[in-house]
Amino acid sequence: MSWSSRCASAAKATTQSIASPFKQLAPAVTAPHKTPVVAPAEPHTSHSLGKKRILGSMSISSGIGVATQVRYAHTDSIAVPDFSFYRRSSVKSPVAKNKDSAEARKLRNYVVTGGLTVGAAYGAKGLVHTLIGSMSASADVLALAKVEVDLSAITEGKSVVVKWRGKPLFIRHRTGAEIAAEEAVDPASLRHAESDQERVKDPKWLVLIGICTHLGCVPIANKGAYNGYYCPCHGSHYDVSGRIRKGPAPLNLEIPPYEFASNELMVVG
């Protein structure tokens, strides 16, 4: 026996007597011409399973960046919530086309958006109105801006003083003789040329701000050379129309804005 024959016998004996850690999947088949043919391995990995394509709808993926997994859970056994209640009826059908219901769905969105925009604008307007209103005069200040005078309490020939915006207000019920005398005065002869008609709305009623146009004193009614108003500070004389007739005052007494709310009620301011 040659050396090679003895070695072959020893190797064959070792292979058969020592258990191999690897299980042989299929017996080797020896071809007649003695070339060993290895039978195809049973598929055990996702890669080999995927290549075999024997799993029907089962999903198999493999690769460097993909986790290798064979999933045996079927979606038939997982309860999926039904969201049909929340879906628009126009798109519930699986064969419904999106463009067929697009206009109707856009209209709904436009209406909702428009409504919210109008609501937001109204809220912003209220907020701005409140902020600006907080900067305006308070109710008590506004109440002082106008004053109502009961004319029925002022008899003919009488003059009263009313406080208006912190200033004295002269209101005089003139007599017929006083009206005639003031209307007869030539305005051209006056320092501050104004006719009586320019200074009154109703000849019977004279309304003046009781502050001397010289340096701001308060004149006295029914006094002076013209029986109108007299400022004792520096001796200015005003007539029954409030026009300066004598003394240092340069201008006639000022006339405030006023109107007659009725025959017996005057509103000044």
Ligand code: FES
């Ligand atoms: S303040 Fe009236 S006359 Fe001077």
